[in-house]
């Protein structure tokens with residue numbers, strides 16, 4: 001009897017494991033709903049992809065390219081398919097989200113449906129992931145069938161790269177955009193200016209890039225590194241093909257050192273530790289100058305969103321109190337302290353941005369600046385100042401959640417990592433990124449203001465691609481699942497299992513990643 005009981009328990013275990021495997025589609029981020037189908041769909045040479053609407057042609061070609069590059073299988077984009085094929089169909093889904101999609105797989109047909117090309121793209125990305133984790137045999141890949149019904153938890157799934165402290169260049173940025181798309185991230189925040197570098201060409205002020213682009217955090221005399229306007233257009237286009245919006249950041253009135261080296265006449269001075277850190281708020285010419293720069297930026301970035309920083313101004317305004325022109329400005333405009341001067345400056349720049357029909361984006365210091373509510377997005381970054389988030393929400397600002405803990409990826413992933421940043425011995429392990437719950441930070445009636453989340457990679461401690469990879473991978477996977485997957489579908493042990501199947505993809509791409517399952521020495 002004992003052995004019968006044992007067999008029964010074994011059977012039950014088997015059923016439970018089989019069930020767990022069934023409900024756990026092996027892609028990242030985990031879909032909102034998924035279940036295993038029957039049989040396999042075999043991708044092979046000339047498997048046709050058809051589409052219901054011409055607007056889907058680009059995503060069909062995208063998938064064709066991706067399968068060719070990763071599996072060396074040439075699919076065909078065709079209008080009259082014969083045999084097993086992939087059908088892309090625009091259709092109104094019950095879920096109205098722009099990114100919602102469904103995938104139904106059968107051995108002779110895969111149907112992907114969505115409200116928009118963006119949704120179809122995400123359906124194809126899911127299919128691409130299913131393909132990439134399977135080995136190719138004789139130029140075919142057999143895909144176990146799945147049924148997926150999916151939409152993101154959050155509409156803003158962002159990644160920020162700081163190229164002012166170190167410059168990584170076009171090829172690396174494109175590769176990062178590929179990975180972002182692979183994990184369904186949709187916003188690339190490009191930190192292009194700071195103390196150590198100005199990284200994009202402004203035609204009206206050529207010295208910004210030519211002088212401001214010289215040097216980086218490691219090496220003050222490195223030759224000028226920056227993106228030309230042609231480079232920017234190319235990258236913005238590349239991102240758009242992957243349904244990624246690019247948001248440029250031009251940091252002001254602080255973090256302005258590189259610009260001030262090029263055009264010192266607009267400098268507002270700084271502090272001992274941060275010389276020439278600010279723009280000068282007391283000069284009318286400063287506003288004209290920055291307006292001209294923002295106007296050019298706005299023509300390069302079709303996102304109609306301009307991030308103007310607003311962070312840490314106090315680091316470098318030791319010279320502001322001594323400047324008679326700033327004293328006069330304070331009297332004239334009845335600004336009671338330097339914080340009020342900073343707010344005044346940002347309000348004027350916000351006026352400029354609104355006249356350009358764009359949105360004003362700024363760090364959480366600006367929750368206090370009374371910027372126009374409907375037109376501003378606040379980024380909450382100071383995890384140790386929850387009151388700033390409360391203030392932003394209470395004032396009705398749309399907010400992007402990116403607290404240092406756990407979303408700053410310049411913080412190390414493991415306690416044994418000696419190089420890199422920590423916060424009072426705290427750091428950002430994979431699991432904490434995964435378990436983060438942004439919506440629970442807001443009261444239920446304020447949750448609609450949370451636009452989404454962002455992982456920020458500041459690069460003071462990141463001077464090469466390997467280091468960048470080591471901080472980003474595999475946390476990007478945990479971040480993606482946290483931002484996309486409803487909490488009820490999240491499961492950390494299951495996530496770790498799925499992750500094992502991503503490592504070979506990182507290896508293939510020469511990504512120098514951190515493997516949490518291998519103990520570090």
Ligand code: TNX
Nearest residue numbers: 311312363381408410458459
């Ligand atoms: C604070 S986050 C900064 C950055 C630094 C970062 C380092 C923010 C808005 N400002 O300038 O690079 O800390 O982690």
